[in-house]
Amino acid sequence: MTIDTHSAPTAEQLDAIRAIVGPKGIVEGDDATPFLSERRNRWQGATPLVVAPASPQEVSEVVKICAKHKIAITPQGGNTGLVGGQIPLGNEILLSLKRLRNIRAVEPLNNSMTLDAGLTLAEAQEIAHEAGRFFPLSIGSEGTCQIGGVISTNAGGVNVLRYGNMRDLVLGIEAVLPNGEIWNSLKRLRKNNTGYDLKQLLIGGEGTLGIVTGAVLKLFPLPAQKVTICAGLDNTDNVVKLLSLAQAATGGNVSSFELMYRLCIDLTLKHIPNTRDPLNARHPVYVLAEFTSSAPTDAGLRESVEALLAEALEKNIIRDATIAENEAQAQNLWHIRHSVSEATSGEGLGARHDVSVSTNDIPAFIEKANTAVKKIVPTARFVTFGHIGDGNIHYNILAEEGADKHALDDQRETIEQAVYDVIGDFDGSISAEHGIGRHRRDDLAARKSPVEMEMMRAIKKALDPQGIMNPGKML
Amino acid sequence: MTIDTHSAPTAEQLDAIRAIVGPKGIVEGDDATPFLSERRNRWQGATPLVVAPASPQEVSEVVKICAKHKIAITPQGGNTGLVGGQIPLGNEILLSLKRLRNIRAVEPLNNSMTLDAGLTLAEAQEIAHEAGRFFPLSIGSEGTCQIGGVISTNAGGVNVLRYGNMRDLVLGIEAVLPNGEIWNSLKRLRKNNTGYDLKQLLIGGEGTLGIVTGAVLKLFPLPAQKVTICAGLDNTDNVVKLLSLAQAATGGNVSSFELMYRLCIDLTLKHIPNTRDPLNARHPVYVLAEFTSSAPTDAGLRESVEALLAEALEKNIIRDATIAENEAQAQNLWHIRHSVSEATSGEGLGARHDVSVSTNDIPAFIEKANTAVKKIVPTARFVTFGHIGDGNIHYNILAEEGADKHALDDQRETIEQAVYDVIGDFDGSISAEHGIGRHRRDDLAARKSPVEMEMMRAIKKALDPQGIMNPGKML
Numbered sequence: 015m016t017i018d019t020h021s022a023p024t025a026e027q028l029d030a031i032r033a034i035v036g037p038k039g040i041v042e043g044d045d046a047t048p049f050l051s052e053r054r055n056r057w058q059g060a061t062p063l064v065v066a067p068a069s070p071q072e073v074s075e076v077v078k079i080c081a082k083h084k085i086a087i088t089p090q091g092g093n094t095g096l097v098g099g100q101i102p103l104g105n106e107i108l109l110s111l112k113r114l115r116n117i118r119a120v121e122p123l124n125n126s127m128t129l130d131a132g133l134t135l136a137e138a139q140e141i142a143h144e145a146g147r148f149f150p151l152s153i154g155s156e157g158t159c160q161i162g163g164v165i166s167t168n169a170g171g172v173n174v175l176r177y178g179n180m181r182d183l184v185l186g187i188e189a190v191l192p193n194g195e196i197w198n199s200l201k202r203l204r205k206n207n208t209g210y211d212l213k214q215l216l217i218g219g220e221g222t223l224g225i226v227t228g229a230v231l232k233l234f235p236l237p238a239q240k241v242t243i244c245a246g247l248d249n250t251d252n253v254v255k256l257l258s259l260a261q262a263a264t265g266g267n268v269s270s271f272e273l274m275y276r277l278c279i280d281l282t283l284k285h286i287p288n289t290r291d292p293l294n295a296r297h298p299v300y301v302l303a304e305f306t307s308s309a310p311t312d313a314g315l316r317e318s319v320e321a322l323l324a325e326a327l328e329k330n331i332i333r334d335a336t337i338a339e340n341e342a343q344a345q346n347l348w349h350i351r352h353s354v355s356e357a358t359s360g361e362g363l364g365a366r367h368d369v370s371v372s373t374n375d376i377p378a379f380i381e382k383a384n385t386a387v388k389k390i391v392p393t394a395r396f397v398t399f400g401h402i403g404d405g406n407i408h409y410n411i412l413a414e415e416g417a418d419k420h421a422l423d424d425q426r427e428t429i430e431q432a433v434y435d436v437i438g439d440f441d442g443s444i445s446a447e448h449g450i451g452r453h454r455r456d457d458l459a460a461r462k463s464p465v466e467m468e469m470m471r472a473i474k475k476a477l478d479p480q481g482i483m484n485p486g487k488m489l
Numbered sequence: 490m491t492i493d494t495h496s497a498p499t500a501e502q503l504d505a506i507r508a509i510v511g512p513k514g515i516v517e518g519d520d521a522t523p524f525l526s527e528r529r530n531r532w533q534g535a536t537p538l539v540v541a542p543a544s545p546q547e548v549s550e551v552v553k554i555c556a557k558h559k560i561a562i563t564p565q566g567g568n569t570g571l572v573g574g575q576i577p578l579g580n581e582i583l584l585s586l587k588r589l590r591n592i593r594a595v596e597p598l599n600n601s602m603t604l605d606a607g608l609t610l611a612e613a614q615e616i617a618h619e620a621g622r623f624f625p626l627s628i629g630s631e632g633t634c635q636i637g638g639v640i641s642t643n644a645g646g647v648n649v650l651r652y653g654n655m656r657d658l659v660l661g662i663e664a665v666l667p668n669g670e671i672w673n674s675l676k677r678l679r680k681n682n683t684g685y686d687l688k689q690l691l692i693g694g695e696g697t698l699g700i701v702t703g704a705v706l707k708l709f710p711l712p713a714q715k716v717t718i719c720a721g722l723d724n725t726d727n728v729v730k731l732l733s734l735a736q737a738a739t740g741g742n743v744s745s746f747e748l749m750y751r752l753c754i755d756l757t758l759k760h761i762p763n764t765r766d767p768l769n770a771r772h773p774v775y776v777l778a779e780f781t782s783s784a785p786t787d788a789g790l791r792e793s794v795e796a797l798l799a800e801a802l803e804k805n806i807i808r809d810a811t812i813a814e815n816e817a818q819a820q821n822l823w824h825i826r827h828s829v830s831e832a833t834s835g836e837g838l839g840a841r842h843d844v845s846v847s848t849n850d851i852p853a854f855i856e857k858a859n860t861a862v863k864k865i866v867p868t869a870r871f872v873t874f875g876h877i878g879d880g881n882i883h884y885n886i887l888a889e890e891g892a893d894k895h896a897l898d899d900q901r902e903t904i905e906q907a908v909y910d911v912i913g914d915f916d917g918s919i920s921a922e923h924g925i926g927r928h929r930r931d932d933l934a935a936r937k938s939p940v941e942m943e944m945m946r947a948i949k950k951a952l953d954p955q956g957i958m959n960p961g962k963m964l
Contacts, residue, residue, distance in 0.1 A: 121847065121849050122733070123729055123732075123733055123848055123849035124847040124848040124849045124850075124880070125736075125848070126847070167682065168682050168686075170680050170682075174679065174680065175679075178657075179679075179680060181686065182653075182657065191940070191944070195940050196940075197938075197940045197941065197944070198938065198940075199938075199941065200916075201916065201918070202847040202916070203845045203846070203847065203880060203917065203918050203921070204649065204650075204654075204845065204848075204879040204880055204881070205645050205649065205654060205845045205876070205879050205880065205881045205918065205921035205922055206845060206918035206920075206921060207642065207643050207645075207693055207918070207920050207921065207922060207923065207924045207925070208918055208919060208920050208924075208925060208929075208933055208937060209693075209925060209933060209937060209941070209945050209963060209964075210690055210693070210694060210698075210944075210945050210948060211643075211656065211689050211690075211692070211693055212941065212944050212945065212948075214686050214689030214690070215685055215686075215689070215690075217686070218682055218684075218685070218686055219685060223685075234741070235736050235737055235740050235741070238740070254598055257598075258597070258598055261600075261710050261783075262710055262783075262785075263784065263785070264784050265710055265713070265782050265783030265784040266709070266710070266741055266783065267784065307740055308736075308737075308740030308741065309738065309739050309740040309742065309789065309793050314784065314789050318784050370678045370679065370680045370681060371678070372596065372599040372601070372677040372678065373598055373599040373600070373679075374596050374598035374599045375599075401680070404679040404680050405599070405678055405679055405680065406679070406680045441675075441676065441677070442678065443676070443678050443680065443681035443682070443683055444683060445681075445682050445683050446678070446680040446681060446682065447680055447682060448682065449682045449683075450682070450683060450684060454683075458683055458684060462683060462684065463672075463673065463674075465666070465670050465671075465672045465673075466672065466674065466684070466687065469666075469672070469685075469687050469952065470684050470685050470687065472951040472952060473685060473687075473948060473951055473952075475951065476947040476948055476950065476951035477944065477947060477948075488684060489684075
């Protein structure tokens with residue numbers, strides 16, 4: 015099921031594809047270059063043709079030709095993926111969804127909207143907002159990433175704690191299957207127990223089972239109130255305690271609960287302009303939390319949060335805290351959090367992990383992982399942060415201060431495997447948000463249970479018997 | 490893939506199964522009778538053996554023998570299903586999960602618990618409560634139905650609007666696959682993008698792809714406050730408007746939003762003891778809604794609901810409303826709602842449907858369906874109620890008042906098909922909660938898109954190539 019089994023398409027076959035989409039649907043020459051590299055420059059792709067169909071029907075016709083001639087396909091959305099899932103390896107045509115941009119329906123009374131796959135996530139948020147509703151998925155790349163890609167990678171982000179991953183926000187999908195048939199399952203229903211919930215296979219399927227061309231997404235009431243806080247804590251145990259306390263004190267109103275170790279703040283202050291220390295004193299660990307309520311008369315949110323912080327101070331769970339007094343202050347806090355990744359890159363390449371464990375296992379995981387990494391790199395620095403409310407840790411390692419950016423290049427693989435070993439001890443996930451793609455493919459095969467790998471392969475074979483959909487990715 | 494392809498097991502094969510589970514694991518003679526009929530007495534089953542393994546390991550060993558000899562299996566939980574999915578047709582052994590009753594882990598800091606499949610839903614709620622947490626799934630049969638069955642049928646109930654169906658409440662599962670292997674995917678993670686989310690196939694899979702033996706379930710903060718109301722309205726348009734208003738006014742705090750037409754109230758008053766009219770005057774339509782908040786300091790919930798009702802009265806969306814002043818009053822309101830099904834049975838068998846449409850399509854659906862049914866039975870009475878906040882309507886038809894209980898028996902099939910035709914016009918679901926089982930199997934094949942039926946069959950064949958798992962159900 016690797017790309018090796020697919021030969022390059024002939025000129026005649028490519029002409030047949032060109033004829034379907036017309037000149038507007040072909041990206042050539044220098045214009046094609048941006049489709050073949052990704053933002054971390056980890057992979058440089060190659061393809062015989064970049065094709066951008068204008069409609070699900072055109073996608074279907076292109077895929078039918080590919081199915082007939084056993085031509086492999088790599089679907090691509092906004093090309094923001096971090097694991098190379100969207101980059102063709104050589105003989106696959108690259109099928110971009112960028113021209114599928116119709117708003118098919120917005121139904122506020124059903125709290126749903128039906129969109130083409132090529133609209134960006136930011137556009138989807140805006141469409142919801144214009145209808146007086148909230149679409150909660152929010153990730154750093156939202157201005158560029160597309161709905162189809164967000165579905166195919168089951169994206170997460172900062173609002174998962176309250177609203178779920180993309181999987182939880184999809185009511186229905188439309189997809190072109192590996193045989194070229196259009197599967198219309200654009201259901202707008204909250205309840206539907208009529209057979210296997212097949213859309214779940216394409217959500218997070220990384221384009222290996224079909225190409226998502228449209229979707230029905232869930233909408234929510236607009237948040238009417240928001241309280242953003244930053245707290246300083248002594249250790250990760252207290253972070254978990256604060257989370258539990260926050261959930262008890264404000265119910266379902268914790269939207270975001272983000273962890274940053276002190277080094278994240280230091281690196282951000284060093285590398286990113288317009289950032290300032292969120293609290294007066296230095297603390298080992300910081301929590302950035304956001305509480306939202308969509309009830310217009312719920313004046314109690316701010317009071318609930320104040321009571322929570324008072325209780326946490328009294329119980330020595332936190333050392334200090336600040337509440338953002340306005341949107342500008344809230345944005346300043348978020349600016350730090352959103353800059354950690356860039357600040358880390360400014361310091362060095364290091365080794366990066368996007369892992370998850372059970373929330374109660376977070377302190378033990380971090381301790382055990384730090385110990386394991388220090389055995390390999392005694393001077394390692396830990397840029398540990400993430401969506402801690404979801405058990406999702408961006409666990410990143412840097413060499414000692416002042417070291418060359420590439421100092422850990424030779425040890426990266428050893429570090430990663432050591433971290434994944436610890437993840438295995440806690441029955442965690444080696445890829446919480448970013449997926450498998452090309453980057454973690456071998457790790458997946460090595461670390462997932464043989465029973466489950468066998469099930470995955472059986473399903474891939476059942477739905478894509480020729481293996482033409484995004485070969486060399488995930489499986 | 491029907492039962493016809495499986496012959497009866499031999500005495501020797503049955504002895505091999507008996508040897509695995511021992512005398513305690515075999516149910517014989519009169520004791521076996523309750524396993525073979527269900528509460529609506531629609532199907533009388535038959536089986537060569539009722540076997541109740543004591544552990545996932547024993548389930549695995551039994552299934553391995555079945556796989557070896559191509560013996561079919563019908564898994565059974567609490568035997569509360571309404572579509573016959575849990576009743577063997579003849580040659581299948583009946584595999585009861587009732588002896589799998591271990592609490593494997595309760596982790597309040599992770600808001601999760603790991604349970605064996607044979608614990609009842611009510612026990613699961615209680616286990617959560619003892620840990621200071623809330624497990625929200627609630628259905629009429631919760632004292633009897635089991636976690637494994639609730640997962641395999643993706644049960645819904647009264648709290649779906651806020652907390653989702655069972656699918657949304659499962660973090661991980663353990664299952665015995667059709668080849669007898671134990672698939673342990675008891676993940677306690679909120680984020681895990683490592684390949685296809687295979688558990689989604691077994692959730693709502695009705696036992697056709699494997700036997701769920703354990704699960705990790707999500708927990709929530711305990712609701713600290715609750716406000717229950719009943720409102721009288723002129724028509725269904727206003728019901729949808731009230732829902733939208735309620736969501737805007739109280740944010741995510743609408744837990745239940747239930748519709749009852751006046752006839753539901755009349756039949757309940759007539760057939761069920763200890764029920765009283767919820768409002769002074771008669772209204773065409775009633776809404777029973779519950780608002781909950783888990784924030785202890787959220788004193789604003791009651792005020793929000795009062796403001797909502799005042800606004801709805803002023804806008805002529807509702808005609809009258811009552812707020813339950815205590816738990817007893819709230820229970821009285823719920824008693825009416827929970828009794829509608831029994832009251833309907835007291836009046837006649839009629840024709841019953843468990844359907845769903847987009848929330849904004851509810852008024853048009855009811856009008857069009859009523860018209861279609863009246864063409865068949867001009868004197869039909871409509872016992873229309875349901876979880877309207879989820880677009881889920883229990884759309885039930887009775888013959889005219891005083892008619893024989895079996896008056897509609899001959900027309901039932903014609904009525905059902907007419908209602909399903911209307912459901913098709915609205916792209917709705919012919920089974921919102923209850924599933925397919927044996928009852929709606931032919932309807933599914935006739936009404937689901939050929940593309941999707943083909944995908945379902947391909948997956949069934951891939952994971953259960955011998956077709957031994959619950960044959961004759963769903964597919």
